[in-house]
Amino acid sequence: MSEPDPPDLSPQQRAERTREMMFAEDTAAQHLGMQVVSIAPGQATVTMTVGKHQTNGHGICHGGYIFLLADTAFAYSCNSYNQRAVAAGASIEFLAAGQLGDELTAVAAEQHRAGRTGIYDIRVTNQSGQLIAVFRGKSATIKGQFFEEPQV
Amino acid sequence: MSEPDPPDLSPQQRAERTREMMFAEDTAAQHLGMQVVSIAPGQATVTMTVGKHQTNGHGICHGGYIFLLADTAFAYSCNSYNQRAVAAGASIEFLAAGQLGDELTAVAAEQHRAGRTGIYDIRVTNQSGQLIAVFRGKSATIKGQFFEEPQV
Amino acid sequence: MSEPDPPDLSPQQRAERTREMMFAEDTAAQHLGMQVVSIAPGQATVTMTVGKHQTNGHGICHGGYIFLLADTAFAYSCNSYNQRAVAAGASIEFLAAGQLGDELTAVAAEQHRAGRTGIYDIRVTNQSGQLIAVFRGKSATIKGQFFEEPQV
Amino acid sequence: MSEPDPPDLSPQQRAERTREMMFAEDTAAQHLGMQVVSIAPGQATVTMTVGKHQTNGHGICHGGYIFLLADTAFAYSCNSYNQRAVAAGASIEFLAAGQLGDELTAVAAEQHRAGRTGIYDIRVTNQSGQLIAVFRGKSATIKGQFFEEPQV
Numbered sequence: 001m002s003e004p005d006p007p008d009l010s011p012q013q014r015a016e017r018t019r020e021m022m023f024a025e026d027t028a029a030q031h032l033g034m035q036v037v038s039i040a041p042g043q044a045t046v047t048m049t050v051g052k053h054q055t056n057g058h059g060i061c062h063g064g065y066i067f068l069l070a071d072t073a074f075a076y077s078c079n080s081y082n083q084r085a086v087a088a089g090a091s092i093e094f095l096a097a098g099q100l101g102d103e104l105t106a107v108a109a110e111q112h113r114a115g116r117t118g119i120y121d122i123r124v125t126n127q128s129g130q131l132i133a134v135f136r137g138k139s140a141t142i143k144g145q146f147f148e149e150p151q152v
Numbered sequence: 153m154s155e156p157d158p159p160d161l162s163p164q165q166r167a168e169r170t171r172e173m174m175f176a177e178d179t180a181a182q183h184l185g186m187q188v189v190s191i192a193p194g195q196a197t198v199t200m201t202v203g204k205h206q207t208n209g210h211g212i213c214h215g216g217y218i219f220l221l222a223d224t225a226f227a228y229s230c231n232s233y234n235q236r237a238v239a240a241g242a243s244i245e246f247l248a249a250g251q252l253g254d255e256l257t258a259v260a261a262e263q264h265r266a267g268r269t270g271i272y273d274i275r276v277t278n279q280s281g282q283l284i285a286v287f288r289g290k291s292a293t294i295k296g297q298f299f300e301e302p303q304v
Numbered sequence: 305m306s307e308p309d310p311p312d313l314s315p316q317q318r319a320e321r322t323r324e325m326m327f328a329e330d331t332a333a334q335h336l337g338m339q340v341v342s343i344a345p346g347q348a349t350v351t352m353t354v355g356k357h358q359t360n361g362h363g364i365c366h367g368g369y370i371f372l373l374a375d376t377a378f379a380y381s382c383n384s385y386n387q388r389a390v391a392a393g394a395s396i397e398f399l400a401a402g403q404l405g406d407e408l409t410a411v412a413a414e415q416h417r418a419g420r421t422g423i424y425d426i427r428v429t430n431q432s433g434q435l436i437a438v439f440r441g442k443s444a445t446i447k448g449q450f451f452e453e454p455q456v
Numbered sequence: 457m458s459e460p461d462p463p464d465l466s467p468q469q470r471a472e473r474t475r476e477m478m479f480a481e482d483t484a485a486q487h488l489g490m491q492v493v494s495i496a497p498g499q500a501t502v503t504m505t506v507g508k509h510q511t512n513g514h515g516i517c518h519g520g521y522i523f524l525l526a527d528t529a530f531a532y533s534c535n536s537y538n539q540r541a542v543a544a545g546a547s548i549e550f551l552a553a554g555q556l557g558d559e560l561t562a563v564a565a566e567q568h569r570a571g572r573t574g575i576y577d578i579r580v581t582n583q584s585g586q587l588i589a590v591f592r593g594k595s596a597t598i599k600g601q602f603f604e605e606p607q608v
Contacts, residue, residue, distance in 0.1 A: 028214035031205040053183040056227070062180040063239045064223040068216030075208070087215045088573075089594065091243035091395055091547065093423055093442060095416055111427075112399055112435055117544075119397055119438055121425070123415075131416055134423055136440055138397060138545065240421075241442065243395065243547055245575055245594060247568055263579075264551055264587055269392075271549055271590055273577070275567075283568055286575055288592055290393065290549060332518035335509040357487040360531070366484035367543045368524025375520040379512070391519045395547035 009149065011041040015080040019044070021146040022079060029072050032065075036076050042110030042120075044076035050102045061098030063133075070122040070135035073106035078118050078139035082146050085118065090137040096130055103127040106135075116141045161301065163193040167232040171196070173298040174231060181224050184217075188228050194262030194272075196228035202254045213250030215285075222274040222287035225258035230270050230291035234298050237270065242289040248282055255279040258287075268293045313453065315345040319384040323348070325450040326383060333376050336369070340380050346414030346424075348380035354406045365402030367437075374410045374426040374439035381412035382422050382443035386450050389422065394441040400434055407431040410439075420445045465605065467497040471536040475500075477602040478535060485528050488521075492532050498566030498576075500532035506558045517554030519589075526578040526591035529562035534574050534595035538602050541574065546593040552586055559583040562591075572597045 009017065019039040023029065029036075029046075032054075038045040048069045056062040071090060078085040098104055105125050112119040122135040161169065171191045175181065181188075181198075184206075190197040200221045208214035223242060230237040250256055257277050264271040274287040313321065323343040327333065333340075333350075336358075342349040352373045360366040375394060382389040402408055409429050416423040426439040465473065475495040479485065485492075485502075488510075494501040504525045512518035527546060534541040554560055561581050568575040578591040 026208055027204060028206055028208045028217065052179060054180055056178055056180045062220065062223070063242075064216065064220030065180070067219045067223070067242075068214065071214070071216040071219070087246055089243065089245040089545070090215075090219075091241065091440070093241040093416075093440075094239055095418070095421075095423070111438055112397075114399070117399075119399070134415055134440075136395070136397075136438075241393070243592070245568075245592075247570065247573075247575070263590055264549075266551070269551075271551070286567055286592075288547070288549075288590075330512055331508060332510055332512045332521065356483060358484055360482055360484045366524065366527070367546075368520065368527040369484065371523045371527070371546075372518065372520030375518070375523070391550055393547065393549040394519075394523075395545065397545040398543055 014082050015039045015041050018080055018082045018146045019076055022076065028068075032068070034069065034072055039076060039080060041080050042077055042113065044073045044080065044108045046073040046076065046106045048104050050098050050100055050104065052100060055100055061100070061102065063094055066094065066098055066104070066124055066133050067092050067135070069104055070106045070124050070133060071137065073108035073122050074120050074135065074137035074139070077108035077110060077120050078137070079146070082149060083141050084144040084146070085139040085141045088138045088140045090135060092133055092135045094133050096132050098126065098132055104132060166234050167191045167193050170232055170234045170298045171228055174228065180220075184220070186221065186224055191228060191232060193232050194229055194265065196225045196232065196260045198225040198228065198258045200256050202250050202252055202256065204252060207252055213252070213254065215246055218246065218250055218256070218276055218285050219244050219287070221256055222258045222276050222285060223289065225260035225274050226272050226287065226289035226291070229260035229262060229272050230289070231298070234301060235293050236296040236298070237291040237293045240290045240292045242287060244285055244287045246285050248284050250278065250284055256284060318386050319343045319345050322384055322386045322450045323380055326380065332372075336372070338373065338376055343380060343384060345384050346381055346417065348377045348384065348412045350377040350380065350410045352408050354402050354404055354408065356404060359404055365404070365406065367398055370398065370402055370408070370428055370437050371396050371439070373408055374428050374437060375441065377410035377412035377426050378424050378439065378441035378443070381414060381424050382441070383450070386453060387445050388448040388450070389443040389445045392442045392444045394439060396437055396439045398437050400436050402430065402436055408436060470538050471495045471497050474536055474538045474602045475532055478532065484524075488524070490525065490528055495532060495536060497536050498533055498569065500529045500536065500564045502529040502532065502562045504560050506554050506556055506560065508556060511556055517556070517558065519550055522550065522554055522560070522580055522589050523548050523591070525560055526562045526580050526589060527593065529564035529578050530576050530591065530593035530595070533564035533566060533576050534593070535602070538605060539597050540600040540602070541595040541597045544594045544596045546591060548589055548591045550589050552588050554582065554588055560588060
C-alpha cells in the first residue's frame with residue numbers, strides 16, 4: 001500500500017474501511033450481485049437476489065448459493081478487524097427453500113473470538129422474514145492486513 | 153412425462169438415467185461448467201475448473217464455490233435412486249486453498265441410507281491430488297421421481 | 305399413565321411438567337449430578353460439576369462430558385412441548401478446557417422449530433463466565449408424549 | 457519422565473506406546489469400561505458396553521455417551537504420533553439408538569493430517585454391525601509428548 005497509515009481509527013471505522021478494500025477485490029461477491037449492506041466489528045449483513053443461474057435440478061435455489069451468501073457474511077464479519085482471516089470450516093442447516101427472485105439476507109454475528117480462532121453464526125432469511133438457513137463458521141486468522149496500520 | 157415407463161432398469165441404469173434428467177434441469181451446475189463425470193448408486197464424481205468469477209477477496213477460490221461443487225456431487229449421489237432427495241444440512245472443512253485455474257474434483261460416497269435419511273461424504277481434490285476440502289451431507293427424501301417408474 | 309389428563313396447561317406449565325417427568329427417567333443426567341435449573345418452552349439451563357471420573361488423558365474434562373452436558377440441555381429444550389423429540393445430529397466447538405471441579409452451565413435456546421425438525425444452540429460456560437464450548441443440535445420429533453394431554 | 461528415551465521406534469510401536477501411556481491417565485475411559493482394542497498410526501478402535509447409568513429419559517443410550525465413545529476413538533487416533541493433540545470440534549449424526557447392554561465399537565480413521573490440524577472419521581456400530589452413528593472430529597496439536605523422544 002502506498003497511501004500513508006491512517007490515523008487512529010475507531011473499531012467501526014476500521015470495519016468499514018476493511019469492508020471497502022475487501023469488496024474491491026471480491027470478484028465472487030460482486031459477480032453474484034451481493035451487497036454488504038452493513039458492517040460492524042464482528043458483524044456483517046449481506047444481501048443477494050436469487051437469479052436464474054442459481055437454481056438447481058429441483059427448480060429452487062441451489063443450496064450451494066445459500067451457503068455462499070452465508071459464507072460471504074461470515075467472511076466480512078470475521079475480517080472486520082483488519083486482520084486477515086479465512087474459513088477453517090462451516091456447517092449449514094437448510095430449513096426452507098429459496099425461490100427464483102427471492103431477496104435473501106444473511107446476518108452474521110460473532111459468538112467467540114480468542115487467539116487465532118473465531119466462531120460466527122449466520123442466519124439467512126428471505127424477503128418475508130422466513131428463516132431459510134442457519135450457518136456456523138469457524139475462522140482462523142492468517143498473516144496480513146487489508147490496509148496497513150499498527151497491529152491492534 | 154409422456155414417454156412410456158422404462159422396462160426394468162438395473163440400479164446402475166437408474167442412476168445414469170437420473171443423472172441425465174437431473175442435469176438437464178440443473179442450471180446452476182451447467183452455468184458453472186460442472187461435469188458429472190461418473191455416477192453409480194449412492195456415488196457421483198463432479199468436476200469444476202476455478203474461474204475468475206469464483207475468486208474472493210483473498211485472491212483464491214471462494215470457499216462457497218468449493219462447497220457448491222461438493223454439494224453438487226452430494227446431490228447427484230443422494231438422488232441416484234430416482235427418488236428425489238434434498239440436502240437437510242452439510243458441513244465442510246477447508247484444508248487447502250483452491251487457485252484460479254485449478255481443476256477440482258468432488259467424489260461423493262454414501263455412508264448410510266435408511267428410511268428417509270442418508271449420509272454422504274465428499275472429498276474435493278485438485279489436479280495434483282491434493283485434498284482441498286472434506287464435506288459431509290445429510291439428505292432427506294421428498295415426494296417425486298425424476299422419471300416415472302414403479303416405486304422401488 | 306393412570307392419572308387424569310391435566311386441565312389446560314400454559315406452555316410454561318407444560319415445559320415444567322415435562323422436565324419433571326423426563327428427569328425422573330433420566331438415569332444418565334442424575335448419575336452425573338446434573339441439574340435442570342431452569343426450563344421454558346424451547347429453552348433449558350443445565351448445570352454439572354466436573355468430577356474426577358470425567359477427566360481424560362490430558363488431565364482436563366473429557367470433551368465428551370462437555371458434549372453430554374450440552375446435549376442434555378438440548379434434550380430438555382427440544383422436549384419442552386410434551387412432544388417427544390430425539391437428537392438427529394449435533395456439532396460442538398471446544399473453545400476452552402474444563403477443569404476438575406469446574407461448575408459448568410449449559411444454556412439452550414431454540415433457533416427454529418417447524419414440522420418435525422428443530423435447531424437449538426447451546427452455550428457452555430464455567431463459573432467465571434468463560435465460554436467453554438458452543439453446540440448446535442438438530443432434533444426430530446417422534447411419536448409419544450411424556451404425559452397424556454390432547455395434541456397441541 | 458525418568459525412564460530413558462526409547463531407541464528408534466517404528467510408527468506402530470510409537471502408536472502402541474502412546475496408547476499405553478495415554479490410557480493410564482484416562483480416568484474417563486477407564487471409568488466407563490472402555491477398551492482401546494486396536495491402535496495404529498492415525499487409527500484406533502474403542503469398545504464400550506452400554507450400562508444402566510448411560511440411559512436417558514427415553515430409556516435408550518444417552519447420545520452423549522455415544523459421542524463420548526466416538527470422541528475417545530478420535531482422541532487415541534489423533535494422538536497416536538506421540539504428539540499431543542486435542543479436539544477443536546466435532547460433529548455427530550445419530551442413525552440408530554443404542555440399547556442397554558449393547559456392545560458398541562467405534563472405529564477411527566484419519567482423513568487428513570497437515571500442519572497442526574487433522575480430520576478423523578469415526579463410525580460407531582453395535583454387536584450386530586448396525587451403524588449407530590457417524591462422527592467427524594477436527595484435531596489441533598498442542599505442545600507436549602506422552603513420552604520423551606526426539607521430535608519426529
